[in-house]
Amino acid sequence: MSAPVRIADAATVGLLRPGDHVDVIAAVGGDAEAKVVARDARVAQVPHGTGGGWPSADGAEAVPTGDGGALVVLSVGRETARNLAGAGAVGRLAVAVTHAG
Secondary structure, X not given: OEEEEEEOOHHHHOOOXXXXXXXXXXXXXXXXXXXXXXXXXXXXXXXXXXXXXXXXXXXXXXXXXXOOOEEEEEEOOHHHHHHXXXXXXXXXXXXXXXEOO
């Protein structure tokens, strides 16, 4: 299934391309330790906007969110999609590229 995920750092999203694989890491409030909420998720799409976004790997702009983050669409299983939605609702999400597509 496709899961739209808001990543806190728009510049990081700008480095992603469809086909890349990422781990999604959540940092919640004052927790000292971040946790991986999705492993080796495939980037399905990096939506692009106009104006104000960070440049993406293909030269377009990543769609910014109101707090400086950006959207990426990941292909994941149903349970992982639920985990991502829950983690994104209570904390900030980051990605680490596991391998480029």
